Amino acid sequence: MEKSEYERLDIPTVVNAAGHLTRLGGTRIREEAVEAMKNASQSFARISDLQSRASELISEVTGSEAGYITCSASSGLTLGTAACIAGDDLSVMDSLPDTTGISDELLMAKAHRNIYDHNFRASGARIVEFGLNHVVTGLEDVKEWQIEQAITDNTIGIAYMAQPRNQLSLSTVVNVANDYDIPVIVDAAAQLPPVENLTHFIEEGADLVAFSGGKEVRGPQTTGFLAGRQDLIRSVALQHLDMSIAEPFWNLPENLVGNAEIKGVPNNGLGRSMKTGKEEIIGLLKALELFIEEDHDELKAEWMERNEIVASNLRSIEGFDVMIQDPKKNEIPQVIVNVDESVTGMSVKDLVQALISEEPRVEVRCFDGHLKNEMFTVNPFSLTNDEAQYVADRIVANMSN
Ligand SMILES: *Cc1c(COP(=O)(O)O)cnc(C)c1O
Numbered sequence: 090m091e092k093s094e095y096e097r098l099d100i101p102t103v104v105n106a107a108g109h110l111t112r113l114g115g116t117r118i119r120e121e122a123v124e125a126m127k128n129a130s131q132s133f134a135r136i137s138d139l140q141s142r143a144s145e146l147i148s149e150v151t152g153s154e155a156g157y158i159t160c161s162a163s164s165g166l167t168l169g170t171a172a173c174i175a176g177d178d179l180s181v182m183d184s185l186p187d188t189t190g191i192s193d194e195l196l197m198a199k200a201h202r203n204i205y206d207h208n209f210r211a212s213g214a215r216i217v218e219f220g221l222n223h224v225v226t227g228l229e230d231v232k233e234w235q236i237e238q239a240i241t242d243n244t245i246g247i248a249y250m251a252q253p254r255n256q257l258s259l260s261t262v263v264n265v266a267n268d269y270d271i272p273v274i275v276d277a278a279a280q281l282p283p284v285e286n287l288t289h290f291i292e293e294g295a296d297l298v299a300f301s302g303g304k305e306v307r308g309p310q311t312t313g314f315l316a317g318r319q320d321l322i323r324s325v326a327l328q329h330l331d332m333s334i335a336e337p338f339w340n341l342p343e344n345l346v347g348n349a350e351i352k353g354v355p356n357n358g359l360g361r362s363m364k365t366g367k368e369e370i371i372g373l374l375k376a377l378e379l380f381i382e383e384d385h386d387e388l389k390a391e392w393m394e395r396n397e398i399v400a401s402n403l404r405s406i407e408g409f410d411v412m413i414q415d416p417k418k419n420e421i422p423q424v425i426v427n428v429d430e431s432v433t434g435m436s437v438k439d440l441v442q443a444l445i446s447e448e449p450r451v452e453v454r455c456f457d458g459h460l461k462n463e464m465f466t467v468n469p470f471s472l473t474n475d476e477a478q479y480v481a482d483r484i485v486a487n488m489s490n
Contacts, residue, residue: 102449106399106480108421108468113452115303115310116471122308122376129371137330139370141342146374147316150381151298152288155322155344157329158302158370162278162313164363165299166208166248169274169315170195171359172297172324173246174214177349182328185359186213192243195274198231198257201250205276209248212359216248220257230256236265244271251277251290251298263294272296272321278313281305282385282420287316297321305420305470308376309369319347327351329360389416395469395477399424402481406488408432423454424467433488437463443487451483 095102109116140157147156159165174193175181181191195214200222209216219239220231236247247266249259259275266273273294278301280286290298295317302312315325326345332354339354396413403411408429414422430436437460444451455465467480 104449104451104476104480105471106467106476107452107454108423108470109304110452110454111303111310113471116305116307118309118372119307119376119379121379122372125375126309126368126372130368134367136365136367136370137326137341137345139367140326140330141345143314143370143374144322144344146377147314150287150377151291151316153291153298153316154319155317157315157322157325157345158365158373159299159313159315159325159329160311160363160365160369161303162276162299162301163205163208164360165313165315166205166274166276166278167211167363168325168329168360169297169299169317169321170209170212170214170246170248171328172321173272173274174212175324175328176320177324177327177351179327179352179355182324182355182358184213185328186211188213188215192245194241194243195246195248196236196239196244197248198250200231200257201248203250205278208276209274214245217244223256231261233261233265236262237269240265240269240271244269246272246274246296249273249275249295251275251280251286259290259293259295266296267294272318275299279304281380284381284385287381291316302373302376306373306376306380308373312365312369312373314373314377320349323347323349325360327355328358329363329365331361331364332357389422392416392422392469395472395474396422396424396467398474398477399467399469399481402478402485406433406485408434409488421468421470423469425464426466427462427464430463435488435490437465440484440487441465444483447483451480453480453484 103113105113143158144156171185193214194217195209196219197216198220199218217239220235247262249262263273274297275290275295277290277298282305297315297317300314302308303310323346336354393416400411400413403409410427412425416422428437441455453465454468459465
């Protein structure tokens, strides 16, 4: 077999049983998207024209006024927050991320604070918390008055973390935000599928929603997209597009800029370090189109078949308690393995360590929480059926050493 580029450069390869983790390069990009990227790479279009068409297509599938392709959901959140701070003000755009003398308070439920907070703060915004954590669950329903209490003249928006287990409903946040005329920006990075979520948050009244292109959409790893209000997307575009152009030739597409009076060409903005290439834009559009057409029940059936391959092999190991997650309750059902070390004689830590030290590395899913509970999972998303068998074989081999 032909050597992979990784092998040619002596880079250890990975069999990815951990899902679409950024650390491992995410997913297999859809082949059609790779083809589209290859095609786009050999000729040119203005990035603003690409983004303009992307805006139309994103609007069509999300029901939003406008849309924009970012270099990840993360940069979508950064740019979206920058838009909430700056609006159409070129001098504020020029200052960011320095917000000295500029309103910069982004409200966020305490229970929504998370490991992706940097995405908002990189814009220059300061996060101001409202509500409290529940003592037991870490999640607390927040009352409208608790949100109102946190609003000041310096509030630029409210951030909302979308996840199925949320107690604080988006509509509660939107109600308050509308009363005070402040935008709501939703982190929906990991909320596709279900496909219905493309329109859901917009329907609920979100002003901006950030999705990831590198997760289940299976576009290029470094893509994401924003859907939302025309004026906010305009601010995103003004802070993201390359502005190295003589003024007479600067005319942004109507659907990106609307009829706003912009006082001349802005400087390159905050978004410059998050640029999107023509290949990424085209690749994501192709992947998104396919994601929407895809039969998600059929996909789930494929994942369940893969899970069955893994589970049936691992059930032979004494001291392993193997369970397949319910596909009705999980967007990506995985195989869960609880390990009783007193029977196996090998801890989860030692097993996972052994697997990642192999050639190729075998990466199962094992975060801190898993480790504490002496368990790991095998995620079918980024595996082929052959690889699923390989992963099972390697686990069995390590356990019988
Ligand atoms: C994955 C994820 C992100 C980051 O998305 P990228 O597209 O990788 O930047 C942000 N927020 C949440 C909740 C996520 O799960």
